[in-house]
Amino acid sequence: MNLYLIRHGESMGNKLGKIQGCSEFPLSEAGTLQIEKLGLYFQNVQLDFIYSSDLSRAYDSACAIAKRKNMTVHKWEKVREVNLGPFQGKTREEIFSSYPEVKEKSILTSGVKGTESTEQLTARCKSIVEQLMLAHRRHHVAIVSHGGLISIFLMYLMFGERWEELHRPFQIGNTSITHIEWPSSSNKPLIHYVNRNNHLDMTTDEGKKCGLL
Numbered sequence: 001m002n003l004y005l006i007r008h009g010e011s012m013g014n015k016l017g018k019i020q021g022c023s024e025f026p027l028s029e030a031g032t033l034q035i036e037k038l039g040l041y042f043q044n045v046q047l048d049f050i051y052s053s054d055l056s057r058a059y060d061s062a063c064a065i066a067k068r069k070n071m072t073v074h075k076w077e078k079v080r081e082v083n084l085g086p087f088q089g090k091t092r093e094e095i096f097s098s099y100p101e102v103k104e105k106s107i108l109t110s111g112v113k114g115t116e117s118t119e120q121l122t123a124r125c126k127s128i129v130e131q132l133m134l135a136h137r138r139h140h141v142a143i144v145s146h147g148g149l150i151s152i153f154l155m156y157l158m159f160g161e162r163w164e165e166l167h168r169p170f171q172i173g174n175t176s177i178t179h180i181e182w183p184s185s186s187n188k189p190l191i192h193y194v195n196r197n198n199h200l201d202m203t204t205d206e207g208k209k210c211g212l213l
Contacts, residue, residue, distance in 0.1 A: 009034040021084030039064035041199035062144035081146035085114030125156035147172035
């Protein structure tokens with residue numbers, strides 16, 4: 001299986017510096033342009049299935065790919081962003097003011113009441129892998145998701161249930177692509193690249209030639 005993990009385009013939450021979690025924020029104007037470039041990039045990449053978080057910023061990003069390839073997007077709640085409960089819709093400064101203990105922790109794994117626990121996240125990652133391996137062992141699959149979940153999923157692939165004990169070093173930018181392969185003869189994943197976003201370097205002139213801008 002070849003798996004492409006893709007973060008959604010810039011949302012209004014990103015633009016305003018708000019922690020989004022599972023709350024809904026539409027794509028920004030810049031995000032709309034980013035996903036058009038993303039769709040153009042995938043025009044010549046082999047895909048058999050496209051999945052997306054059920055949050056609109058991810059689904060709309062996935063649809064930009066599907067439109068270029070005349071494919072259908074399947075919503076998958078398992079790949080939505082980490083549930084951040086009381087943090088959602090607030091800036092980091094607002095969160096740190098109300099929950100000063102979080103300053104020394106990751107917002108994604110703070111353990112604050114109402115947020116998704118590391119045990120729940122581990123179970124989600126395990127389920128995602130199991131379902132992908134069961135249904136798509138020989139397929140090329142794209143999943144449009146979120147920066148937090150993608151970074152945690154990568155840690156889970158490398159370290160299993162110990163992922164939460166280790167430093168999570170990944171930066172996952174808007175519309176960035178991470179390519180993971182499971183060879184047919186092995187259940188051990190190979191990570192080809194993480195956070196690739198060279199499609200965003202397309203110039204205005206190049207975009208016009210492609211009918212994009």
